[in-house]
Amino acid sequence: MADHHAVGLSLRGLTVRYGGVLAVDDVRLDVAADSITGLIGPNGAGKTSLFNACAGLVRASSGSVELFGQDVTRTSVAKRARLGLGRTFQRVELFKTLSVHDNIAMGHESAYVWKHPYSLLQALPSERRETERVTEQVMELCRLTDIAGRTAGSLSTGQQRMVELARVLAGPSRLLLLDEPSSGLTGQERAVFAEIVEDAVRILGLGVFVVEHDMDLVARICAQVHVLNFGRLIFSGTTREAMASELVQRSYLGESAVPEASGGPRA
Amino acid sequence: MHDYLPLIVSGIADGSLVAIAAMGLVLSYKASGIFNFAHGAIGAVAAGVFYQLYKLNGLPWPLALVITLVLVGLVFGFVMERVAALVANASTTMKIVSTLGIMITLTSLFNLRYGGITKQFPDFLSQRTFRLGGVNIAWEQVIAVLVGLLLAVAMTVFFRRTILGRGMRAIVDDPQLVALMGLNPTTVRRWAWVIGTTFAAVAGVFIAPSIGLDGTTLTLLVVEGFGAAAIGRFSSLPLTYLGAVIIQVLVAVSSKVASDHPSLQSAPSSIPFAVLFLVLLLSPKGWLVEVGATLQQxxxxxxxxxxxxxxxxxxxxxxxxxxxxxxxxxxxxxxxxxxxxxxxxxxxxxxxxxxxxxxxxxxxxxxxxxxxxxxxxxxxxxxxxxxxxxxxxxxxxxxxxxxxxxxxxxxxxxxxxxxxxxxxxxxxxxxxxxxxxxxxxxxxxxxxxxxxxxxxxxxxxxxxxxxxxxxxxxxxxxxxxxxxxxxxxxxxxxxxxxxxxxxxxxxxxxxxxxxxxxxxxxxxxxxxxxxxxxxxxxxxxxxxxxxxxxxxxxxxxxxxxxxxxxxxxxxxxxxISSYDVLQGLNLFFGVAAVEAAFASTRVSTPRARRSSTPSGTTPQPELVTAGGRRG
The missing domain is CATH 1.10.3470 (ABC transporter involved in vitamin B12 uptake, BtuC)
Known part of the structure; x- marks a missing residue:
């Protein structure tokens, strides 16, 4: 992983079919293990399907998914997570009845489950200390310390997205899949979110693969982007190149669109 | 083989009646997302109403039947639609408890009126028989099969061809779309419930002569329909019908086998429950999709x-x-x-x-x-x-x-x-x-x-x-x-x-x-x-x-x-030594359980605010309860 261009996730000929519908069509791409990579494309382009195939929620019809060099195409969701793949959801999936603190703690504690015969009963003292330490740290990083005691279900969307990010950061994940993390967030919240993701990547040395509609956000945080259209990968390159590419402009941003100063194409 | 023919005939007749109840259950479940555990109790109540009108008040049976079906169908259709709307946002547990509560309520009401002792239920249909292929067949059985088939075909056509029927199929997935079709979602749901409960009533009245006016047994018999509904994946009416007939034929035939072996005596009556459990146990992943489950919180x-x-x-x-x-x-x-x-x-x-x-x-x-x-x-x-x-x-x-x-x-x-x-x-x-x-x-x-x-x-x-x-x-x-x-x-x-x-x-x-x-x-x-x-x-x-x-x-x-x-x-x-007071207590428990289910949606944690939901996400729960009046 010392290699500057270490690959975290690599898809080879990935195809996802739902019945007769081809959602992801023969996609080959790499996601760096130490920087932020974007995945963009119009609605229905297959972004979430591709994510779900990476995470193991849908089975690839053909092709393969490799995580840190290991083939995980047939591996379960939980196993992939244990191998270092974390994710957030397009529609926030929190433990709504638990506090913010407990949500984040579970992100860390999950790694201990089934570790020893005793693991379903009690946390070992060392585990408890470690969980507490990591939780505090992550809450600070994500600026959640003030609302640590609140019930997750009672938070605003912006806060919930942040808790979801914090929960996955507290875990052992080395590569994060973020599915539309900025939807439902205010402009201000987006800026904070971007800052925190960048901090996390820098401090924890993570790779991030993000589906995002807000082109400003993409331009700001992503080193590389992949563009999907109708399930096919139509562009891979640096963000600057993508913004300049006529093909990308046409298929995604619309005929006459030029990247705007604020808001995404759907704002 | 010949020994079994009469049993197969009676199995088909019984199966048709159970099928009617099961189809009614599937219908209301599909349109509302609420699985009605009280379905059997509604059938029992209908039997009670019919008993009252026909036996006690002396009305001619066709008139008594029509009044019973219209009354029970409309009253429970409206009541169940309201209940379903009120628990639409509740957890699955509370949805289940709400209909369990209604079941308890109805059973105690039934017991208050007709006591705990089974009363003879009058045979109102013709008891005459004719011979076909060496088997005695009662007209009663023919009528049961005809009614069952007729309703199954009618409902299948209704679902495929009429606007209201299509609306019922669509409503759980997207009430807004149904509204765009020019149908009021509440009305669509209400009619689904009316039809569903009427089916329960038909089954209750027709089954009662063979087992007497006994609330618990009548309720249980309709519960046997759950197994048939499972065979139909809680969705297909023809398969539900077929499932019910197969199960009841199995029951009838095995009762003959069991009569020769005392140790197997109780086996036949357990078949419907075994079928239900096995279908649920063995169904492949994704085979059974909970209706409206995506909306549950x-x-x-x-x-x-x-x-x-x-x-x-x-x-x-x-x-x-x-x-x-x-x-x-x-x-x-x-x-x-x-x-x-x-x-x-x-x-x-x-x-x-x-x-x-x-x-x-x-x-x-x-x-x-x-x-x-x-x-x-x-x-x-x-x-x-x-x-x-x-x-x-x-x-x-x-x-x-x-x-x-x-x-x-x-x-x-x-x-x-x-x-x-x-x-x-x-x-x-x-x-x-x-x-x-x-x-x-x-x-x-x-x-x-x-x-x-x-x-x-x-x-x-x-x-x-x-x-x-x-x-x-x-x-x-x-x-x-x-x-x-x-x-x-x-x-x-x-x-x-x-x-x-x-x-x-x-x-x-x-x-x-x-x-x-x-x-x-x-x-x-x-x-x-x-x-x-x-x-x-x-x-x-x-x-x-x-x-x-x-x-x-x-x-x-x-x-x-x-x-x-x-x-x-x-x-x-x-x-409490009085039977009536005891039933009254159960009645109270039933009503209170329903109320607790309603209340659970009120004391919820504040719902997460979702501002500017992007397109492509699932509809918000608020939209889903368009029929309900609670925000």
């Missing part, structure tokens, strides 16, 4: 146990328990049994309140424990050891029930547990390993160190305390936290790397152990134990309803809810 929050209090709160409970033998000497046995039911309630609480899994077969676990300890003590095992063994023996049973729980949740898990409970009750309670064929109850023994009533009473809280600590341990252990997490979002927990499939197993095993121990304690409290103490309907269902009632106020903890529920279920009825 877990509104009921489990109260966080405040870790600092605990012991202080226990003091009044301990004092009360210590005083019981002095205060309530004449009803001590009921109090003893009540205390045992606290343990039973706590075991259920582990499933229902902690992990949001519903179990409608808690009495089955208890029955296993009761009979296991009886047989072990008979074979000379020390009493205390037998008690522990009773719990241990119940564990594999719990694990078995947990197999469907690994994949199924919500209403299908409820059905799986219900069918398991009914199956064990009908097929295995009579086996020599359990209660045996003898109608006499089993004589149970108390331990030598607690022979007297008072001593035995004090033994219960001691065992109960151990059980309470076990429940507390699970609640506070990592397992408890994981179960809460899984109830909130299984997918999130999976994505954190936790294999969640074995978690329900742990919960069910613990619950079964506790219920087994509780069951073993029940017999010695009064000295005898019989299978009537462990019925699935109504006792297991009442347990769930009363637990939810006991926990209506969210600040009430596990022990409080269990205590309240057990006193309501066991102790109070012991003070």
């Amino acid at each position: 877990r509104v009921v929050t489990i109260p966080r146990q405040n870790r600092r209090v605990g012991l202080a709160k226990l003091v009044p409970v301990v004092v009360l328990v210590a005083l019981v033998p002095h205060l309530f000497e004449t009803h001590l046995l009921a109090w003893t049994k009540g205390m045992i039911f606290v343990l039973l309630m706590m075991s259920l609480s582990l499933l229902v309140r902690l992990s949001n899994q519903i179990s409608l077969c808690q009495m089955t676990f208890a029955a296993v424990g009761a009979t296991a300890s009886y047989h072990l003590v008979q074979r000379g095992l020390p009493w205390t050891l037998a008690l522990v063994c009773a719990g241990l023996i119940a564990i594999p049973i719990g694990a078995f029930v947990a197999i469907p729980a690994v994949r199924l949740s919500g209403v299908y898990l409820a059905l799986a547990t219900l069918s398991f409970g009914l199956f064990v009750q009908t097929a295995l309670y009579d086996s020599p390993l359990m209660f045996g064929n003898d109608p006499l109850p089993l004589i149970t023994m108390r331990p030598s160190f607690a022979e007297s009533d008072t001593a035995y009473f004090y033994l219960i809280p001691v065992v109960g305390a151990v059980g309470f600590l076990l429940v507390r341990l699970v609640e506070r252990a990592r397992l408890g936290q994981l179960l809460r997490c899984k109830a909130d979002s299984a997918i999130a927990l999976e994505s954190l790397g936790v294999n969640t499939s074995l978690l329900p197993l742990a919960a069910f095993c613990t619950a079964a152990f506790l219920a087994g121990v509780a069951g073993a304690l029940i017999g010695p409290s009064v000295g005898v134990v019989s299978k009537n103490d462990f019925t699935t309907i109504p006792t297991s269902l009442l347990l769930v309803a009363l637990l939810v009632l006991g926990a209506r106020d969210q600040r009430i903890g596990t022990l409080g809810a269990a205590l309240g529920g057990a006193i309501g279920l066991i102790v109070i009825p012991d003070y």
